[in-house]
Amino acid sequence: MLFNSYLFIFIFLPLALIGWYGMNHFKAYELSKLFLAAMSLWFYGYFNPYYLAVILVSIACNYLLSFLFQFSHTKWMDRVFLLTGILFNLGLLFYFKYYDFFFENVNALFGTGFTMKNIVLPLGISFFTFQQLSFIIDRCTRKAKHYSFINYVTFVTFFPQLIAGPIVLYKEMMPQFEDLQNRKFQTENFAKGIALFTIGLGKKVLLADVLALPVNYGFEQTAFLDTPSTLLVILAYTFEIYFDFSGYSDMAMGLGKMFNIELPVNFNSPYKACSVKELWQRWHITLSRFFIQYVYIPLGGSRKGKGRTLFNIFIVFFLSGIWHGANWTYVAWGTMQGLLVVWDNLGIIGVRGNHDKTPAKFYIPRWLGWFFTFSFFNLSLYFFRSDSMTNAFQMFRNIFAFKNTGYLLKIAAKLDIPEFYLIKQAINFTMPDLLPYAYLGVFFLLLLISAIIITRKNALQIVSEHPFNTRLCLYVSIIFVWSVISFSQVSTFIYFNF
Amino acid sequence: MDKNTFKGFLKKFIIFSAALLLICIFTVILFDPFFQYHKPLPGLKAVLTDKEYQCVGSLKNFDYDSVIAGSSVAENYNNGWFDQGFQCRSIKAIRSYGATADLCYLLDIAFEHQELKYVFYNLDPSALVASPETTYKLTGCPMYLYDDNYLNDVQYWLNKDVLFEKIPYLIAQSLIGDYDEGNSYNWAQWKNFNSDMILGLYIRKPSIDEMKPETYYQDLLSQNLEILTARIKEHPETQFLIFVPPYSMIWWDNLYRDGDTDAYLYNMQTAYETLLSYENVTLYSFQNDREIITNLENYMDTLHFSPEINHLMCDSLIEGTHRITRENYLSEIEDMRSLADEIVTTLIKPYEDRIKVDIYDE
Numbered sequence: 094m095l096f097n098s099y100l101f102i103f104i105f106l107p108l109a110l111i112g113w114y115g116m117n118h119f120k121a122y123e124l125s126k127l128f129l130a131a132m133s134l135w136f137y138g139y140f141n142p143y144y145l146a147v148i149l150v151s152i153a154c155n156y157l158l159s160f161l162f163q164f165s166h167t168k169w170m171d172r173v174f175l176l177t178g179i180l181f182n183l184g185l186l187f188y189f190k191y192y193d194f195f196f197e198n199v200n201a202l203f204g205t206g207f208t209m210k211n212i213v214l215p216l217g218i219s220f221f222t223f224q225q226l227s228f229i230i231d232r233c234t235r236k237a238k239h240y241s242f243i244n245y246v247t248f249v250t251f252f253p254q255l256i257a258g259p260i261v262l263y264k265e266m267m268p269q270f271e272d273l274q275n276r277k278f279q280t281e282n283f284a285k286g287i288a289l290f291t292i293g294l295g296k297k298v299l300l301a302d303v304l305a306l307p308v309n310y311g312f313e314q315t316a317f318l319d320t321p322s323t324l325l326v327i328l329a330y331t332f333e334i335y336f337d338f339s340g341y342s343d344m345a346m347g348l349g350k351m352f353n354i355e356l357p358v359n360f361n362s363p364y365k366a367c368s369v370k371e372l373w374q375r376w377h378i379t380l381s382r383f384f385i386q387y388v389y390i391p392l393g394g395s396r397k398g399k400g401r402t403l404f405n406i407f408i409v410f411f412l413s414g415i416w417h418g419a420n421w422t423y424v425a426w427g428t429m430q431g432l433l434v435v436w437d438n439l440g441i442i443g444v445r446g447n448h449d450k451t452p453a454k455f456y457i458p459r460w461l462g463w464f465f466t467f468s469f470f471n472l473s474l475y476f477f478r479s480d481s482m483t484n485a486f487q488m489f490r491n492i493f494a495f496k497n498t499g500y501l502l503k504i505a506a507k508l509d510i511p512e513f514y515l516i517k518q519a520i521n522f523t524m525p526d527l528l529p530y531a532y533l534g535v536f537f538l539l540l541l542i543s544a545i546i547i548t549r550k551n552a553l554q555i556v557s558e559h560p561f562n563t564r565l566c567l568y569v570s571i572i573f574v575w576s577v578i579s580f581s582q583v584s585t586f587i588y589f590n591f
Numbered sequence: 592m593d594k595n596t597f598k599g600f601l602k603k604f605i606i607f608s609a610a611l612l613l614i615c616i617f618t619v620i621l622f623d624p625f626f627q628y629h630k631p632l633p634g635l636k637a638v639l640t641d642k643e644y645q646c647v648g649s650l651k652n653f654d655y656d657s658v659i660a661g662s663s664v665a666e667n668y669n670n671g672w673f674d675q676g677f678q679c680r681s682i683k684a685i686r687s688y689g690a691t692a693d694l695c696y697l698l699d700i701a702f703e704h705q706e707l708k709y710v711f712y713n714l715d716p717s718a719l720v721a722s723p724e725t726t727y728k729l730t731g732c733p734m735y736l737y738d739d740n741y742l743n744d745v746q747y748w749l750n751k752d753v754l755f756e757k758i759p760y761l762i763a764q765s766l767i768g769d770y771d772e773g774n775s776y777n778w779a780q781w782k783n784f785n786s787d788m789i790l791g792l793y794i795r796k797p798s799i800d801e802m803k804p805e806t807y808y809q810d811l812l813s814q815n816l817e818i819l820t821a822r823i824k825e826h827p828e829t830q831f832l833i834f835v836p837p838y839s840m841i842w843w844d845n846l847y848r849d850g851d852t853d854a855y856l857y858n859m860q861t862a863y864e865t866l867l868s869y870e871n872v873t874l875y876s877f878q879n880d881r882e883i884i885t886n887l888e889n890y891m892d893t894l895h896f897s898p899e900i901n902h903l904m905c906d907s908l909i910e911g912t913h914r915i916t917r918e919n920y921l922s923e924i925e926d927m928r929s930l931a932d933e934i935v936t937t938l939i940k941p942y943e944d945r946i947k948v949d950i951y952d953e
Contacts (some may be wrong), residue, residue, distance in 0.1 A: 280601060284597035515759060574611040
């Protein structure tokens with residue numbers, strides 16, 4: 094089920110909230126957790142019940158391992174259980190996410206004939222796998238205790254974070270589920286939750302999904318793009334991916350608040366960053382936290398000299414690239430991020446005002462740091478968004494072809510949005526020749542709005558700092574209704590050839 | 592901020608959002624551009640341009656006593672031609688591809704809501720070999736408009752395309768446009784019909800497949816005929832005027848190269864035999880009208896012809912020409928067989944240098 098769907102907003106969410114608070118009101122605390130877990134599984138299995146089998150097997154196996162740790166009294170047994178847990182979780186992820194990619198490359202390298210399985214990737218498998226992996230690792234070191242099965246299922250499946258994060262840790266979730274104060278309806282949290290959810294919904298539906306129209310078309314037409322269209326398509330994608338992902342995180346946090354559960358912050362205005370290192374302290378924060386805690390530190394972190402530190406940093410970003418998807422484009426993207434963060438850590442060029450641990454040899458003004466950071470991230474997204482390395486390189490070739498064929502007008506024409514319909518018709522009747530330029534105007538307007546939004550307060554800041562007055566309420570209501578009426582479209586059916 | 596601030600916020604949010612949502616729902620139900628709940632409001636026209644969205648609603652809620660059922664080739668009829676010629680009030684039931692199951696699904700809705708004098712049924716040869724299952728869901732049609740579940744209509748009520756596009760379009764076409772209600776679903780105004788168009792779109796495979804046996808599609812044929820004849824039997828009070836449209840000679844050339852000519856002619860013969868056994872069926876065929884199908888200036892592609900041909904066909908139905916009867920149906924099939932042979936051996940030749948060849952054909 095998607096957050097941005099009628100079913101979720103009008104049926105699922107009210108039912109989940111009424112059930113949760115209703116049961117807790119009558120002190121049926123265990124039942125309420127069971128109810129929440131059942132609702133989360135409905136949420137998860139809605140599109141494909143086969144997903145349910147995958148997540149339930151994953152939960153059952155990890156829970157069994159957690160249980161077995163109770164009987165382990167030697168380091169040797171701990172290691173066996175830990176290794177089993179790591180192999181099981183990464184194996185599951187490998188099978189569903191990387192199997193085809195791996196054997197495709199094996200076939201290409203060694204001329205073997207492994208057949209591809211075309212496995213359907215279960216939603217959110219990367220998220221719940223990492224979430225449980227962290228729990229198993231901490232069980233091994235006894236930082237985490239063994240919980241009841243209902244508690245564990247509620248923690249893993251809690252629907253706001255199940256499909257696209259943030260990647261939560263048991264230690265920040267379990268105490269919140271246990272705290273009986275959180276089982277009572279709290280007006281402040283609920284109001285903040287609604288505001289946060291709605292802002293996220295608006296980012297996803299009104300901005301990301303609209304920006305996706307020219308972006309998707311652009312990436313289907315890589316061979317035809319000229320220089321301006323190639324540059325603006327990636328700029329639009331840079332905004333799209335941020336509004337999409339951070340919008341989802343805002344919605345997740347908002348939903349969490351409605352249940353009095355604080356989910357960790359996942360985005361903190363990353364496009365305000367003045368260095369790539371800083372950007373990664375603000376972008377997908379919970380993923381970075383996972384890698385730092387469970388990869389970077391075990392590898393030695395910064396304790397084994399400068400060279401090893403830089404290598405560890407690079408490894409983290411390399412793995413982060415692969416985590417995002419099974420394609421060489423993600424590997425290239427992760428490698429690029431890794432190299433840029435390593436460069437930042439070399440301390441050759443620093444940004445004025447950034448309080449880095451080690452002073453840099455040269456300093457550049459903040460605006461220049463921001464410009465380089467934003468531009469580098471933009472360029473790296475050519476790899477992230479392209480279907481293949483060939484397409485990604487084609488995009489780079491397009492930039493340096495320095496051609497203007499007017500393709501930008503074609504790209505902009507994809508913004509045939511209903512909000513623009515009346516203006517479009519008016520232009521069509523009065524000055525039809527200007528219509529392509531009107532679409533271009535819409536494109537630029539969208540980019541401008543996006544640029545303004547990313548430089549202002551983020552959703553979390555608005556919710557925590559802005560007074561909850563009538564004006565905010567009106568804005569939130571309008572964004573909510575505007576988003577809801579955007580869930581459904583009227584499609585054009587074009588098949589004249591019978 | 593105290594607790595009351597947030598309580599007030601929540602109350603206002605519920606009131607504002609509910610009010611806005613209700614305004615949207617009320618507006619959609621009032622104007623109802625897909626005619627799911629009522630006929631057009633007084634002063635507004637029945638603007639029908641999206642068949643996947645509007646056919647079902649209009650069949651449920653409009654006043655009519657005759658149905659023009661068919662594929663995209665039936666979209667360019669003007670209802671007025673039928674209304675005048677047959678003294679009836681017609682409505683279109685259109686489905687792209689015109690598969691029998693799909694058209695009969697629409698006919699069932701019409702029969703459920705109105706008593707029908709006439710069904711003008713466009714029988715495409717391809718419909719006889721189509722899937723006997725309806726294809727609406729499979730092709731992504733908005734199923735919330737096809738069922739009787741009001742709850743899923745939320746996708747219609749809260750839909751910005753409907754609010755910002757379809758309703759203004761309905762109002763504009765009704766009040767300031769010159770929309771002719773008879774031209775529902777008409778697409779011809781945006782298309783050109785000439786030999787350059789049809790030859791430009793035809794990509795001919797150089798190979799010629801072995802001719803399939805006549806009964807190659809027997810199963811599908813039987814199932815499709817059963818679906819159609821079930822409606823004919825159930826409604827003896829309704830006159831079914833069934834007509835086979837004139838596909839171009841290029842279509843016949845393609846059919847020959849696919850090895851389908853014999854099987855399709857057999858299908859037509861079987862369909863004629865079956866349909867002619869019903870008293871309430873009158874059968875017409877324009878398929879072997881040499882003048883129409885060999886003149887490529889009439890076509891946009893291999894099968895879509897100009898509205899002038901639609902008009903000519905309607906006139907024929909009114910006048911009773913192009914009839915297929917128990918007496919002539921075999922000779923009509925034989926004539927078509929000879930014409931099909933002549934097309935591939937002689938009539939297509941002058942156009943061969945203008946026809947593109949499918950280089951990917953294996």
